[in-house]
Amino acid sequence: MTQFGQDSLKTRRKLKVGSKTYDYYSLKAAEKAGIGDISRLPFSLKVLLENLLRYEDGRTVTVKDVEALGKWTKRRRSTREISYRPARVLMQDFTGVPAVVDLAAMRNAMVELGGDPKKINPLAPVDLVIDHSVMVDHFGDQKAFKQNVAREYERNGERYEFLRWGQDAFDNFRVVPPGTGICHQVNLEYLAQTVWTRKDKTAKGNVQVAFPDTLVGTDSHTTMVNGLAVLGWGVGGIEAEAAMLGQPVSMLIPEVVGFKLTGKLREGMTATDLVLTITQMLREKGVVGKFVEFYGPGLNQLSLADRATVSNMAPEYGATCGFFPIDAETIAYLKATARKPAQIALVEAYAKAQGMWRGPRTPDPIFTDTLELDMSSVEPSLAGPRRPQDRVALSNVAKEFREELHKGFGKKGEDDKRVAVAGETYEIGHGDVLIAAITSCTNTSNPGVLIAAGLLARNAIARGLKTKPWVKTSLAPGSQVVTEYLKQAGLQTHLNKLGFNLVGYG
Structure with missing residues (x-):
């Protein structure tokens, strides 16, 4: 018999996509069964709601659990504990x-x-x-x-x-x-x-x-995949083993903070600048133990790779996840990454059938709380000297470095101090960059950032610039896809000349 629940609310329906027919647990049918108005429930909570419908067995998941999520928008929070089973x-x-x-x-x-x-x-x-x-x-x-x-x-x-x-x-x-x-x-x-x-x-x-x-x-x-509308987050080894063996993850129905994005990034700004700004804002807000869901017209200006960069840093801004809903950009990315046409058609049909599709006329969800950012205000940024949320504007780097050198490290009066390196003909001092690594899952997943690095290398070589002898350079991208597009764009050669040869993937 079925490996899923008993479906007390009778929500199991058929969905025909092309020549294939699938069963699914309908959120609209659940709404008609009286669980509450879910038309403006956050998209991330609709994913949890479907999970409860599918596994409702009267024991680990009850109809009252389903109803608690269905009525979430009334109080915009809940104290109910649920059993969630990731796929x-x-x-x-x-x-x-x-x-x-x-x-x-x-x-x-x-x-x-x-x-x-x-x-x-x-x-x-x-x-x-x-x-x-x-x-x-x-x-x-x-x-x-x-x-x-x-x-x-x-x-x-x-x-x-x-x-x-x-x-x-x-x-x-x-x-x-x-x-x-x-x-x-x-x-x-x-x-x-x-x-x-x-x-x-x-x-x-x-x-x-x-x-x-x-x-x-x-x-x-693990939160990075929320950029593709896949709800996921990091857990400890014991919790992962439990999920692996079919046991549910016990969790409170979370609060959801809506983050409205408007405008578009100015030329030269990257998704890394954006996510450092978002991280700073959300740290100040306080989102530990909460879902963050992005919405607003600004989403239309973000590529899937940019969304993944923003979702990736959910641990840094303290949230359980940073979720983006399914929309036309999701479909475009699935096509670009060679997912099967039947799978892509299923994603679009399923999302529209379930009210999980974000379109131009989709009303904004109801959230526990909201923030807003005009992306045109984002400026070039560096992660803080100790924590990513301590964002430093590029225009203030010199000033803030001196302050950190004097107060943070107690090196006042040593701004110009240089030290000879044994066996070498050069000196190093405070502020010299010793390691230049193009890596991390946050940055190397984003073609815009990697292409920018390649173009910078090309322009540096054209101006006769060279890597300093004390700098350890490396390129460790997130996947072999990065290697291929850097080669095809003719940019890997320029990176190699500056010492940014491929050293591994990781």
Whole structure:
């Protein structure tokens, strides 16, 4: 019988998309069944509501849980605790290996009890991306990537063999090998589907059930995928294991802070400047334990990559997630990243059927609280010296560096101090950049930022500029897609000349 709930509210419906027909749990049917007016419920909470409808079994999820979410807009908050079941789990190699070890231990225990060890498997799909083991031992030349990957296998060969065994041994478990990309960008470009499907056994036979793609991940920046309208956030290893084994995540129905974006970024401003500004604003507001959902006409001016950059830094601004709804830009990105046409058609049809589609006439959701930012006011920014939310405007960097040097580090009077480097012909001093790394899941997922880096390198070379000998340079992008478009744009050659050769993915 069905692996989902008992559907007390009778919300299961059919959705025909092209030549395929899917079952789904209708939010509109739930509204008609009397759970409340959900027309202006935040999109992120509609995802939670569908999850409760699908798993309503009278025990872990009750009709009263569903009704509590349905009536959320009346008080714009709730004290009710719910059981939420994400569709899948994302892991990286540092935090994911212990979970696989536990599965292996369960199989050993099953053997000792005389049972079949093959019955021990993840119940939810699990993807483990090996990306946190990269170390930049070699840099500044064309051989750096191959040398670093070879060294990585030497250091971590035993772990990688174990993970390879896990992929072969367990159902619902895939491993993305080293040298492929950062887990969050691989998730965004390849793993995420926005609308997930699963086979369900019914009295009339097997059917495909469609529902929102959701996940938990063993990394705080799992939130990046919310830019693709996939609800997800980082959890601890034990919570991820529980989700992997089909157990629900217990959580309070969250407050949702709406962040209205208007205007558009001025020429030369990047998504990194935008997210540092947003982070500063949300830190001042206080959004710990809350969902943040972005809305407003400014969304039309943001590419999917820009949205992913903003969602990525939810841990820095303190929210559980920073969610963007499904709209035309979501569909454009799915097409650009070669998702199957049938999948793209399903995403659009499902979102429109469920009231999860953001269009030009979609009314603004009702939120617990709101903020607003005119993106034309964003200026070039740097992350603070200790915390990202301590944003520093580029125009104030020199002034604030001196203040930090004097007060923060107690180096007053040493502004011009230089120190000779043993065995070298140069000196270094306070404020010199020693490491210039083009990396991180926040920046290297964004083509606009990476192309800008390549153009800057091209222009620097044209003006005869060279990298200082004391600077360690490296390029570790989020995925192989970045490498391809930098090569095709003819920009990787310029980056190489300044020492920003590929050193790895991670």
